[in-house]
Amino acid sequence: MATPPPQGLSPEAKLMQVATGYWASQCLAAVIRLDIQDCFKNGPRSIYDIAQEKNCNGDALYRSMRALSNMGIFMECEEDGYFDHSPTTKILENPNGYINALKFETHPSGYKCWSNYFETVKNGGPNAHENFNAKNMWDVIHQDKEFNALFSRAMGTFTKMTTFAILKEVGHEFAKYETVCDVGGSKGVLMNELLKINPNIQKGICFDLPSVVADTKSEDSRFSVVGGSFFDSVPEADCYTIKNVLHDWSDEKCIDILRTIGKSMKQGGKIYIFDSIIKTKNTPSLPSLLDVRK
Template identity: 30%
Template sequence: MAFTYSAALRAVAALRVADQLAAGPRPVAEVAAAVGVDAGALARILRLLAGRGIFAEEADGRFGLAPAGQALRSDAAVPARSGVLMFTDAMFWTTSYELASTLRRDGATFADVFGMPLGEYFDRHADKEALFYDGMERVSDAENPLIAASYEFPASGTVADVGGRYGGLLAQVLRANPGLRGVLLDKPEEVAKHRLDTPELAGRWEVVGGDFFTSVPPADVLVLKRILHNLDDGDCVRLLRNCRAALHPGGTVLVVDAIVPADPAPHQSTAMDFMMLAAMTGKERTEAEIAPLLSAAGLRLTRLVPTHSVMSIVEAVPH
């Protein structure tokens, strides 16, 4: 019955319950009145989520936010609310429910359930497209500093984020490594909305609107974050070959993805992979699945660097 946790989390995120507790614990009746729901019912949901470390019940019966629940506040440093609403939206939830048909038909459940592929669904439902990209952006905001801090970048040279969307990771890397210059490559319509234009990073970056299958900007470090997981093996090799060709001598390619560990212990990468299977195309790969793709592109996997997030960094250099 693990789905009850996701559903309860979705309900309190949708109702913005955490914002009601921002100043500290309150009686449930007060919170329920403020968000317009029944107090008895809300108390049952808070009790379930207290068991998951989201809320905490005081000795006097009031409920407050447990440390993990603080992230649901709208004013949290890295708000989790839009990520929760995105991952529990019908586009993932309903397709997950229909997983057996995905397995029988080898994919295409999204189109079966929603009557059109995901891309077309986004074209027709701007609100869902915004929910998805806003949620992913908040998830990236949470993991980007952890990724930037986990890898020892060179002291000088150029780092290019290939498919780096608005430059969130690149900004973190440049902040942490003042001797580096950055290049952001993404589709023209995405880079037009970049977030690199801050006084702190002035003069250290360049933005390129283009197609990474056509060319990749030359650099000492090329980063591909959440890119290979969207691509089939053939397209991964095509892109990695472009990266190999664009690398400065002595350069490095960093594939940053939710790498599935060989160890069978529970790991969030398998949940990410489940969603790719149920609702999208693409997959999360193991190190052993990525190594041959790098090799086919003239690159050699040198090591896997963990981060304090679901993401790992696969480092590769030319053969």
């Protein structure tokens, strides 16, 4: 028997919250695209003054900020028309932080990928195919320079968030390997950290698409960059890491990726997979949503 959903909102309110979820994300998308999050560094400000600075409509911006503040995103002050950061949004002031992930996830190209999802459910296949004449979302990312740049920055942010946990749990296990390759390694954050704590590693390879690793650098002489597709080939190594990659692909594509790695792996090698896992049923779960985005 299925577990009933947790108590709280009425069935009608819960269903409407999901149905109108894109209203909230569109409000957030507009606000962060204008970089409103950077306007409260010195405390509360009039949203109408900010609207003048940003050359946008004050009434529409006020309504968007009011809607977000009622969800705990920013805070409406007692003085009419004034807003400030809430505990949730203070982190968005860091230009190299979580703001990059939000800008990527709310980008117009991302919304367009989802607009044809009904056909995906009916016929299978990737979300983005019909609207972009693309095979999958990754083709869409590489067609749009702005979307591509946001993707790279967002992946860097996610990597920083997860690298600490990886190092804590298994970081020193890599000392027994001569060559370690991070597949889908983006800007090399994880690989650089692994090299720092494992002086026995002779070579650390950051492998990703050429456009992603084009400007990836390191002060460590053992660090190297290789561009390519993990569907074609990967560099030879005796250990591989693949982090937050497989959840973006179908089971068949995941098998293809792992087979590609297996062909290049030295005898006795090992793959470390770090990714989201759907553990429980009938509970809120971001991994279960990641699983439908292909």
